[in-house]
Amino acid sequence: MKTNDVLLRNVTKVVVFIILLFALHLFMGGHYNPGGGFVAGLISAGAITLTLIAYDTQTVKSMLNINTIMMTGVGLLFAVGTGMIGIIMGDPFLTHKFGHVDLPILGDTSLHTATIFDLGVYLVVVGVTLTIIQTIGESD
Amino acid sequence: MSFLHLAIFLPFLMAMLIPIFYRWTKQLHTGWIVLPIPVILFIYFLTFIPQTMDGVVTQTMPWIPSLGINFTVVVDGLSLLFALLITGIGSLVTFYSIFYLGKKKERLNNFYAFLFIFMTAMLGVVLSDNLVVLYLFWEMTSISSFLLIGYWYHRERSRYGARKSLLITVFGGLMLLGGILLLHVITGSFSLREIISEAALVQSSSLFIPAMIFILLGAFTKSAQVPFHIWLPDAMEAPTPVSAYLHSATMVKAGIYLVARFTPLFAVSGAWFWTITLVGIVTLFWGSITATKKTDLKAILAYSTISQLGLIMTLLGVGAAALHFDSWNDNIYIGAIVAAVFHLFNHATFKGSLFMMVGIVDHETGTRDIRRLGGLMQIMPITATIAFIGTFAMAGLPPFNGFLSKEMFFQSMVDVTSLNLFHAETWGVILPVIAWIGSIFTFVYSMIIFFKTFGGKFKPHLLPKKPHEAPIGLLLPPMILAALVVITGFFPNLIAKPLLEPAVKSIMPSLYGTDYSIHISFWHGFTMALAMTAGVIILGILLYKTANRWKPFITEKVPAFFRWGKAYDNSLYYMEQGSYRFTLWVMTGWLRTYLNYMLTAFIILMLGTIFATDALNFDISTISRVTMMDYVLVLVVIVTLVGIVFSKSRITSIILLGAMGYTISIFFIVARAPDLALTQLVIETISVVLYLLVFYHLPQFSNIEEKPRWLSAKTFISIGVGLTVFLISLSAYDTTFFPSISQYYIDNTYTKAAGKNIVNVILVDFRGFDTLFETAVLAIASIGIFGMIKLRLTRRGKNENK
Numbered sequence: 001m002k003t004n005d006v007l008l009r010n011v012t013k014v015v016v017f018i019i020l021l022f023a024l025h026l027f028m029g030g031h032y033n034p035g036g037g038f039v040a041g042l043i044s045a046g047a048i049t050l051t052l053i054a055y056d057t058q059t060v061k062s063m064l065n066i067n068t069i070m071m072t073g074v075g076l077l078f079a080v081g082t083g084m085i086g087i088i089m090g091d092p093f094l095t096h097k098f099g100h101v102d103l104p105i106l107g108d109t110s111l112h113t114a115t116i117f118d119l120g121v122y123l124v125v126v127g128v129t130l131t132i133i134q135t136i137g138e139s140d
Numbered sequence: 141m142s143f144l145h146l147a148i149f150l151p152f153l154m155a156m157l158i159p160i161f162y163r164w165t166k167q168l169h170t171g172w173i174v175l176p177i178p179v180i181l182f183i184y185f186l187t188f189i190p191q192t193m194d195g196v197v198t199q200t201m202p203w204i205p206s207l208g209i210n211f212t213v214v215v216d217g218l219s220l221l222f223a224l225l226i227t228g229i230g231s232l233v234t235f236y237s238i239f240y241l242g243k244k245k246e247r248l249n250n251f252y253a254f255l256f257i258f259m260t261a262m263l264g265v266v267l268s269d270n271l272v273v274l275y276l277f278w279e280m281t282s283i284s285s286f287l288l289i290g291y292w293y294h295r296e297r298s299r300y301g302a303r304k305s306l307l308i309t310v311f312g313g314l315m316l317l318g319g320i321l322l323l324h325v326i327t328g329s330f331s332l333r334e335i336i337s338e339a340a341l342v343q344s345s346s347l348f349i350p351a352m353i354f355i356l357l358g359a360f361t362k363s364a365q366v367p368f369h370i371w372l373p374d375a376m377e378a379p380t381p382v383s384a385y386l387h388s389a390t391m392v393k394a395g396i397y398l399v400a401r402f403t404p405l406f407a408v409s410g411a412w413f414w415t416i417t418l419v420g421i422v423t424l425f426w427g428s429i430t431a432t433k434k435t436d437l438k439a440i441l442a443y444s445t446i447s448q449l450g451l452i453m454t455l456l457g458v459g460a461a462a463l464h465f466d467s468w469n470d471n472i473y474i475g476a477i478v479a480a481v482f483h484l485f486n487h488a489t490f491k492g493s494l495f496m497m498v499g500i501v502d503h504e505t506g507t508r509d510i511r512r513l514g515g516l517m518q519i520m521p522i523t524a525t526i527a528f529i530g531t532f533a534m535a536g537l538p539p540f541n542g543f544l545s546k547e548m549f550f551q552s553m554v555d556v557t558s559l560n561l562f563h564a565e566t567w568g569v570i571l572p573v574i575a576w577i578g579s580i581f582t583f584v585y586s587m588i589i590f591f592k593t594f595g596g597k598f599k600p601h602l603l604p605k606k607p608h609e610a611p612i613g614l615l616l617p618p619m620i621l622a623a624l625v626v627i628t629g630f631f632p633n634l635i636a637k638p639l640l641e642p643a644v645k646s647i648m649p650s651l652y653g654t655d656y657s658i659h660i661s662f663w664h665g666f667t668m669a670l671a672m673t674a675g676v677i678i679l680g681i682l683l684y685k686t687a688n689r690w691k692p693f694i695t696e697k698v699p700a701f702f703r704w705g706k707a708y709d710n711s712l713y714y715m716e717q718g719s720y721r722f723t724l725w726v727m728t729g730w731l732r733t734y735l736n737y738m739l740t741a742f743i744i745l746m747l748g749t750i751f752a753t754d755a756l757n758f759d760i761s762t763i764s765r766v767t768m769m770d771y772v773l774v775l776v777v778i779v780t781l782v783g784i785v786f787s788k789s790r791i792t793s794i795i796l797l798g799a800m801g802y803t804i805s806i807f808f809i810v811a812r813a814p815d816l817a818l819t820q821l822v823i824e825t826i827s828v829v830l831y832l833l834v835f836y837h838l839p840q841f842s843n844i845e846e847k848p849r850w851l852s853a854k855t856f857i858s859i860g861v862g863l864t865v866f867l868i869s870l871s872a873y874d875t876t877f878f879p880s881i882s883q884y885y886i887d888n889t890y891t892k893a894a895g896k897n898i899v900n901v902i903l904v905d906f907r908g909f910d911t912l913f914e915t916a917v918l919a920i921a922s923i924g925i926f927g928m929i930k931l932r933l934t935r936r937g938k939n940e941n942k
Contacts, residue, residue: 026818032896034814036903042822049829069926072919079912092202094908098894112894114904117911121904124915128922129826135929136833 005054012054019047030118037118041125048126049133057137068131075123082117142199144213147184148267151177151230152260155253162249170248171238174256178234181263182227185220192220192642194652203273208330212269217642221481222266222397224639225488226390230259232617233385236496239613240381240503251291255382258284262390266397271320271330278316278358281394282309285386289378301374304708308371312361316398319354322347336404336649343408352406355398356415363395363449366423370705373442380499383438388445388491396449396484399456400647403477407460416457417556421574423450428581432588432687433694437498437508440585441491444534447578448487451549454575455480458552462648472555474648478658479548481643485635486533486541486628493621494530494589497523500614501593506604510588515598520609522619524594529622533629535586535680536579536673541628543673544660546579550669576672583680584687591684632660736857743860746868756867758874769810776803790838798828815899 023043026035052060086095098112154177158170165173191197196216203211215223234255241248261284264277283306290302324330326345327338335342342348359365364372375387386392399416406412427447434440455476462473500523501516502508517524529540536546553572600606609615628635636658644658645651664670683690726737750756780800787793801824808817885898885906895901903911 030897030900031894031904034818034897034899036815036897036900038903039815039819039822042819042826046822046826046829049826053829069923072922076916076919079915083908083912087201090201092205094912096893096905096908110894114893114895114901114908117904117908118900121911121915124919128918131922132925133830133833135926136830 008054012050016047016051019050020044023047027118027122031112031114037121038125041122042129044122045126045129045133048130052133052137057134060134066130068127068134070127072124072127072131075120075125075127078120078123079117080120082113082120085113142201142213144197144199144215144267145201145211147181148213148263149260150181151256151263155256155260158249158253158256166243169238169243170252171234171241174252175231175234175238177256178227178231178259182224182231185223185227188215188220189638189642191215192217193638194642194645196646198269203270208328209272210270210331211273212331213267214269214333215267216646217639217644218397218400218481218646219266221485221639221643222390222393223263225393225485226259226262226266229385229389229488229492229621230255232492232496232620233381236384236499236614236617237379237381239611240499241379250287251379254284254287254291255385258288258386258391262394265394269332271323271332271335274332275313275317275320278362278394279310279313281362281391282306282313285309285375285391288382288386289375291379291382292377295377297374298377301371301377305371305375307712308361308368308708312358312368315354315361316358319351319358322351322354326351332401339405339408342405348406348409349411352409352412352415355402355406359395359398360419361395362398363392363453364423364446365395365419365450365453366426366446367704369423369427369446370708372446373439374705376436376438376442380438380495380502383441384492384495384499387442388495389488392445392449393452393484393488396452396456396480399453400480403456403460403647404463404649407463413457413460416460417454417571418457420450420453420455420457421571421578423447424454424578425450425574425581428578428585429694431585432581433691435510437501437510437513437589437593438495440510440589441494441498444582444585445491447582448483448491448534451575451578452480452483452487454571455483455549455552456647458556458571459647461556463650473552474644474651474656475548475555476552477644477647478640478660479545479552481640481647482541482548482632482660483545485639486545486625489621489624489628490530490533490540490542493526493618493625494534496614496618496621497527497530500610500618503614504605504610505607507602510592512599512602513593514596515594516607517594518598519607520594522615523610526615526618526622527590527594529625530618531586531590533625535583536676539629539662540625541632542625543629544632544662547664547667547669547673548660549575550579550672551667554668572672576675579672579676580679580683583676584683587680587684588687630662632662633658636660736854739857739861743857743864746864747860750864750867750871756871758870762874767810770807773803773807773810776800790835794828794831794835797831798824801827813899815897 023040026043027037027040028035030036030040048060048064051063082096083094085097086093089095089097094117096112096114096117098110098114100108100110103109154174158174161173162170188197192215196214198215199213201211201213203209234252237251237255241251258281261277261280265274265281268274268277286302286306289305290298292298293302320330323335323342326342326347327335329335329338342351361368372387372392376383378386424447427443427445427450431440431443431447434443459473459475459477459480462477498508500520501513504520504523505513505516507513533540533542536542550572553575556571557569641656641658645656727734777800780796780803783796784793784800787796801820805817805820805824808814808820882898885902889895889898889901893901893905895905
């Protein structure tokens with residue numbers, strides 16, 4: 001079955017990057033403004049799902065050659081690893097550390113280990129959603 | 141986090157690294173790479189000897205301080221003795237495996253990863269003071285031993301043995317958890333030392349006996365005491381180095397460790413003395429008799445381990461009597477504890493070397509069956525020497541270390557008869573008699589192992605391989621252990637002062653600070669114990685010579701009732717059958733049936749709890765005003781809901797469900813919760829996409845006409861769920877009776893977590909644990925979906941090929 005979806009495909013090409021940038025924005029701003037790893041992950045997954053609908057699974061696979069299950073595992077490792085930081089510093093598991101650092105270009109930047117944890121959540125969410133969508137999509 | 145904590149986790153970290161470098165180091169045997177870890181740890185633990193001579197080393201790391209769970213590591217005499225055995229024999233086993241397992245065909249990365257996870261688990265068990273931490277490591281030993289027993293998982297017997305050991309030891313582990321929780325209920329603490337310091341409180345509690353029984357069940361299953369011993373012979377399906385390590389030197393001794401650890405707490409009770417002594421002596425007796433009728437060398441060793449563990453258990457039971465007497469100087473029962481600790485050490489050395497010896501015989505001849513072996517003395521002289529030392533030490537013959545601890549064992553058994561505290565003067569007599577008979581059979585099976593393998597006629601035509609002496613790498617570890625057997629046999633006081641004495645003192649804390657000292661003498665006069673040993677040798681030789689006459693009797697005539705393994709198989713079979721029938725009855729294959737179960741349970745639990753605890757508190761006067769917007773949104777929700785219930789096509793329901801989700805996110809916006817609104821919006825979108833993706837696969841949308849009886853039941857369930865949720869949210873909303881938690885977050889979000897978005901800070905910081913596990917659940921769910929769909933695809937593909 002051949003469908004005429006030129007509009008959808010062209011719009012997708014542009015929109016996907018906007019969505020991904022928005023996800024990045026939400027992710028970085030998560031600690032002070034609405035957002036965070038979970039939402040950002042879902043939105044990124046949504047962007048990829050959009051390309052999946054506009055094109056097909058093969059295209060998405062050639063675009064993003066990622067083992068999604070591995071991605072989930074890495075995400076979990078990040079989350080657990082952040083917990084280990086607390087242990088190594090002699091605090092209970094999952095005690096976060098934060099502080100301000102003066103970086104060369106960015107200036108005064110607040111750094112927080114919670115970001116790494118959130119990155120883990122992000123990776124898990126993207127990995128899980130993509131695993132589910134891809135396995136179901138491929139089984140056609 | 142101290143170096144002590146790191147020492148416990150060092151093997152575990154190594155196990156994590158093995159899969160990473162395994163790919164690049166195929167040229168080199170993995171064992172060489174990991175060998176330094178246990179050696180370093182052994183040397184590290186040796187440095188603790190001076191500190192544990194008359195004191196303990198403690199290191200604490202907070203883990204869940206709010207629940208009183210901290211990872212406290214305490215090194216005292218007993219835990220140090222165990223730590224040295226674990227790392228010392230662990231080094232030897234690692235080295236031995238290099239020569240035992242070929243790097244071509246074996247999955248060495250799995251083997252060493254499992255072995256090292258086990259090492260961490262064992263170190264954790266013996267070194268942690270917090271009972272919850274101890275329990276976690278305890279279960280880790282069960283799981284890693286399961287993996288090791290099932291290492292050759294393509295063999296059916298391996299899988300059977302692995303499952304058996306897992307089921308039995310995990311059952312015991314859960315009992316242990318129950319005991320730990322009961323002790324926590326009594327004392328309010330999870331720290332072993334704190335609980336022991338409150339021994340008087342525990343002893344006066346009505347939960348004393350239940351807690352004791354639960355903990356003993358944990359110890360007995362792990363240490364393979366009758367009737368839980370049945371898993372140990374089946375665990376022999378593991379590679380022989382594993383048997384040498386787990387099933388003789390370390391894991392099975394975890395139960396002994398536990399009993400020794402809890403002795404200061406429970407020993408005042410007569411029940412403790414009787415239970416341990418009787419279970420131990422029965423195990424000793426039964427294990428030694430069963431060992432004589434086995435023909436597989438490893439099976440003989442397995443039953444001999446069971447019987448030796450029973451021996452140590454008996455000694456600990458008798459030693460418990462010592463806690464009743466205040467004057468330590470002339471207390472004869474301390475001797476039993478000393479004997480227990482001494483025999484623990486001796487058993488680890490000679491049994492470790494014997495297992496390795498059997499591994500060599502198996503490796504070089506291709507069989508372990510004593511009916512085929514024989515006359516190997518000329519061909520394998522070094523192995524024969526090792527076997528000679530090991531078996532004669534096990535039989536309790538001079539001049540090896542087994543003789544000394546066996547004598548002390550007899551002495552303690554004789555001493556028991558003078559015990560009048562538990563009215564033992566009448567029944568106590570049977571203890572030395574059973575112990576003596578058990579020791580005779582111990583002598584017999586030790587002789588069987590040695591003379592059937594190395595003595596007699598050489599039968600090369602029965603052997604699968606042409607035997608020759610093993611390479612030095614296989615011989616070195618058992619040689620070291622055999623050397624230890626001889627050295628401690630001649631100079632027992634070398635280890636008495638630095639190792640045994642601190643261990644005895646940690647079992648009997650009142651000995652700290654006293655001038656108590658152990659002196660083991662090789663010659664201790666013409667005592668009752670010596671006479672018993674003489675009797676063992678004479679009767680043992682007689683029985684060994686006449687083995688052909690009495691062996692058929694115990695092989696055939698032992699009543700079927702005593703075949704515990706059969707009972708295990710049957711109970712497993714009936715449990716499977718029962719759950720199969722139950723599943724058929726409950727699982728209809730309809731999602732709606734399962735929803736009925738779940739929602740009914742929800743209603744009963746929630747409404748039941750609300751009314752039972754009188755939790756329903758609400759005050760309508762504080763509820764905020766309802767605006768026009770809210771009315772509109774509620775109306776939309778209701779309309780879409782009714783639409784879903786009555787829609788006739790699936791696509792309509794999916795779209796209506798999405799519409800409802802979006803409406804709810806508008807609710808969040810109205811309530812000024814952008815985070816929730818955002819999440820809800822995206823989730824709705826993704827889930828609708830998912831629905832549409834699976835749409836193609838779903839079966840026909842069917843509205844089954846159901847009987848009116850069911851329809852009314854469902855109406856009740858729906859109304860019940862609605863009511864329950866309504867009541868819960870009403871009482872959750874109300875803040876008149878309890879202050880709202882939100883103020884805490886408002887006050888602390890910035891100061892404690894340096895964030896301004898409360899929702900996110902709660903997610904990643906205050907309740908980070910929840911998030912961690914939720915993501916883990918997500919990951920597991922996705923792997924489940926992946927597995928199910930892929931599995932179905934391959935199966936379908938296979939069917940098409942046909």
